[in-house]
Amino acid sequence: MTVPSFTLHDSAKDPAAELWFAEPPGFRTLPLDALLPTPGSPAADTLCTTLAPFLDAAPNDVIRQQFIAQFAQGQKLLSVLREIGTVHCSIGLHRNDIDDTDNRSGHPLISLFTISWRNTAVAPRAVTAARAVTSGQGHAYVEYLELPCGPAALSENVLTPSAGSGLPQAPLIQIHAHLPHPDCRRLVVLTLSATAVARREQYRAILQQIAETVSFENPLGAGTAEAR
Numbered sequence: 001m002t003v004p005s006f007t008l009h010d011s012a013k014d015p016a017a018e019l020w021f022a023e024p025p026g027f028r029t030l031p032l033d034a035l036l037p038t039p040g041s042p043a044a045d046t047l048c049t050t051l052a053p054f055l056d057a058a059p060n061d062v063i064r065q066q067f068i069a070q071f072a073q074g075q076k077l078l079s080v081l082r083e084i085g086t087v088h089c090s091i092g093l094h095r096n097d098i099d100d101t102d103n104r105s106g107h108p109l110i111s112l113f114t115i116s117w118r119n120t121a122v123a124p125r126a127v128t129a130a131r132a133v134t135s136g137q138g139h140a141y142v143e144y145l146e147l148p149c150g151p152a153a154l155s156e157n158v159l160t161p162s163a164g165s166g167l168p169q170a171p172l173i174q175i176h177a178h179l180p181h182p183d184c185r186r187l188v189v190l191t192l193s194a195t196a197v198a199r200r201e202q203y204r205a206i207l208q209q210i211a212e213t214v215s216f217e218n219p220l221g222a223g224t225a226e227a228r
Contacts, residue, residue, distance in 0.1 A: 008220075009029075012220060013220070018181075018216070019087075019115070019188060019214065019215075019216060020213075020214070020215045020216075020218065020219055020220075021115070021190075021210060021213050021214045021215070022210070022213040023090060023113070023210060024206060024209060024210070026092050026093050026094050027090045027091065027092045027093075027113060028090055028091050028092075028093070029088070029089070029090045030078065030089045030090060030091060032078060032082060032086075032087075032088075032089060034046070034047060035047070035074075035075060035078055036075060036078055036079055036082065051071070054067065055067065055068070081114060081116075084116060085116040085117040085118060086114050086115065086116040087115055087116065087117060088113075088114065088115040089112070089113070089114050089115075090112075090113045090114075091110065091111070091112060091113075092109075092110065092111035092112070092113055092192075092194075092206075093108055093109070093110055094108065094109040094110075094111065094202075094206075095108060095109075096108060096109050096196075096199075109194065109196050109199060110194065110195075111192055111193060111194040111203065111206075112192070112193045112194070113190070113191070113192050113193075113207075113210070114190075114191045114193075115188060115189070115190055115191075116188070116189045116191070117186055117187075117188055117189075118132075118186060118187050118188075118189055119185065119186050120132075120180070120185060120186055120187055122184055122185055123184060124184065125150050125151050125180035125181075125182070125184060126151040126180075128178075128180040128184065128187055129144065129151045129152055129153040129178055129179075129180050129187070130144070130153060132153055132155075132178035132180075132187060132189075133153045133155045133176075133178065138157045139155035139156070139157055139176070140155065140156055140157060141154075141155060141156045141200075141204075142154070142155045143155075145208075145211075147179070147211055147212055147214065148212060148214075148215070149179060149214045149215055149216055150179065150180060150182065150216075151180065152177055152178060152179045152180075152211060153177075153178045154175070154176065154177050154178075154204070154207070154208060154211075155175075155176050155178070156173065156174060156175045156176065156200060156204065157173075157174055157176075158171050158172065158173055158174075158197060159171070159172045159174060160172070170195045171195065171197050172193055172194070172195055172197075173193070173194055173195070173196070173197045173199075173200050173203065174191055174192070174193045175191065175192045175193075175200070175203050175204050175207045176189055176190065176191050176207075177189070177190040177191075177207055177208070177210075177211040179211065179214055181216060182216050188214070190207060190210060190211055190214070191207075192206060192207040192210075
């Protein structure tokens with residue numbers, strides 16, 4: 001039997017952490033704090049210094065301004081995510097090796113993985129998991145699971161950006177895992193979003209794999225953690 005290997009992130013020993021999880025290969029964490037610094041702070045200066053080589057490498061002012069505009073748009077989207085309780089965000093790059101033509105030459109697939117907290121009414125955890133997918137928000141393909149961290153509900157929905165949003169009008173598949181916290185007052189929502197709607201089964205498998213690693217207690221042991 002092959003024992004899976006893990007690379008521990010420094011946040012695993014973060015004394016303020018409330019959740020532990022593992023991501024499969026192919027995901028790159030976006031540093032929310034570094035990308036959304038307070039204006040005028042040392043972190044803002046660091047971000048400007050980091051971006052300077054990219055701006056200097058631009059072939060002309062038009063390309064440079066386009067980069068600045070796209071980066072600002074990305075910051076705006078990340079800011080919205082953080083305002084609704086998102087504490088982790090990462091980009092996934094996956095090989096499309098299930099090409100319909102069977103020539104395995106499909107384009108790489110990109111996904112966005114987020115972890116967000118939601119406050120809930122006090123209730124047993126199984127009830128909270130059920131309520132999360134019966135709230136009338138278009139959840140489909142609902143599945144109830146008993147994970148190592150407790151009861152959970154998986155669901156998915158397909159969204160299309162509104163015409164005035166400025167976003168591409170491509171359908172977006174979102175797979176959700178709703179995991180109630182042991183305090184019975186909140187839950188964490190894992191979401192994997194992608195435009196490759198036809199790959200919903202593969203994305204669902206990826207998200208369930210991540211959800212199965214979630215722990216609300218420090219898995220490293222009391223002697224190692226400064227609890228996350």
